[in-house]
Amino acid sequence: MRTGKQYLESLQDGRQVYVGGELIDDVTTHPKTSGYAKAIAEYYDLHLAPEHQDVLTFVDDDGVRKSMHWFLPRTKADAARRRAYHEFWFRHFKGGIFTRPPAGMNVVMYAQIDDPEPWEDNAIVADGRKIPFADNIRAQWARVTSHDVALSPMFVDVQYDRGRDDALGETPMLSIREQNDKGIVVRGWKAMGTSLPFVNELLVGNLWRPGQTSDQTVYAIVPVNTPGLSLVCRQSNATPDADPYDHPLSTIGDELDGMAYFDDVFIPWENVQHIGNPDHAKWYPQRQFDWVHIETQIRHAVHAELIVGLALLLTNALGTNNNPIVQSQLADLVRFRETCKAFAIAAEETGFTTAGGLYKPNNIYVDLGRAHYLENIHNAVNQLIEFCGRGVVMSPTKADFDHPFLGPRLEEALRGTSISARDRVAIFRQISERYLTQWGARHEMFEKFNGTPLYLVRLLTMQRTEYQVDGPLTDLARQVLGFGDTEALAARAAEVEQKSNWASVAYQPEYAREQDVRDGYYKAAEKV
Secondary structure, three states: OOOHHHHHHHOOOOOEEEEOOEEOOOOOOOOOOHHHHHHHHHHHHHHOOHHHHHHHEEEOOOOOEEEHHHOOOOOHHHHHHHHHHHHHHHHHOOOOOOOOOHHHOHHHHHHHHHOOHHHHHOOOOHHHOOOOHHHHHHHHHHHHHHOOOOEEEEOEOOOOOOOOHHHHHHOOEOEEEEEOOOEEEEEEEEEEEEOHHHOOEEEEOOOOOOOOOOOOOEEEEEEOOOOOEEEEEOOOOOOOOOOOOOOOOOOOOOOOEEEEEEEEEEEEHHHEEEEOOHHHHOOOHHHHHHHHHHHHHHHHHHHHHHHHHHHHHHHHHHOOOOOHHHHHHHHHHHHHHHHHHHHHHHHHHOOEEOOOOOEEOOHHHHHHHHHHHHHHHHHHHHHHHHHHHHHHOOOOOHHHHHOOOHHHHHHHHHOEOOEOHHHHHHHHHHHHHHHOOHHHHHHHHHHHHOOOOHHHHHHHHHHOOOOOOOOHHHHHHHHHHOOOOOHHHHHHHHHHHHOOOOOOHHHOOHHHHOOOOOOOOOOOHHHO
């Protein structure tokens, strides 16, 4: 495990990082980026603290102590241990304000190391060249875990004309320009990644779309300081010079989202995981990000808990907490938090063992839990803001409270029930910055489009569930209706589904379906 100092030194490698159009010479010292860099340095140092050793680290099969962000769960107890690890970080970072520490990004590689052979077996390489992609993946995993490398996944591609499938091939997305004995040369954009300036290497992949070409199908690890690679990040919302009382969150930093442009970047074969087969890429976007969304679901439960806690403190400070209507509204927030947590626990309890021997929480409950959060978070936040009233807008600053004339008068006017005026306003300040500022809006947008937006969560959940007319989800209905043989109806449905870009699980390859929960879902699929 590396120290925070070693982490910061690793970022000083000549990388090309633009933030709001400005080239950043050193992300560890520049005001737009230094706050988050220091936060992640603290993240690494806390792994080395003896008092956190049992929660944040594990000992691998070789007797080496490593960070839990490399921990591969083999049992249900292991899954619960990972949940405790993620909960630690989301609580430490003030209820999940930082959504992509290394713990939330390194796991994207779990799907490859769990079952690397399909990445090699299904690759299409020019001239029939045989590349040991499975061995590449194993060697990459050994290297990034032993060196404690920080990764960031870059799977999203630039937007294009969604009205026709052949438009994707015309977009300037990352594509292979050359293949030779030493590796590949790529050019183009990857459209979205989080914490890009603060990682060591990018894990490039695809979120498959209809019309994706062979040349656009690339999975590889690329060091951030590779010649020809430029990171173009949005403007930073950090406020490093502000008083933490006035800006309790943005003064810590901004994890930054960005695009990456590859200007004829050379990637050696040993860094490549798969190329050339869109049909292989088609099955992996959701399955690869399952491991990210497990921790996303945990963050959602912690975030929901923060909302409940703020609401209880706020209504107590205002003296409204015993009002029957407010009590009912508070109960709805409690129910929201408990439901989010219940989905996470249910996913663990009904998990399964993958082809590579990992214990994976039930992907169906993970996706349904994320959908529940996205469908209800706006109501929860709006309720919290309604509890605030105008206080969330008219909140004095620290300078106001420190003023010799204004301060004492504000203290008297704004004190709450058994709470000082400063503490009462601190609640408003936290709510305001988290939910009513540009800094907070970015966090909301991240959750909305993290990995997959709500409509795609629903679509891919159905794609991974056996919902055919002769499948297990219609057993009871067919029994109640007294239906007999459904062979003709099933054949008609199969004819339509096999032609669709979004075919049901029954027509997906076995190696892909081994990454999904089976019991009670895939009875009909087992016939294929």
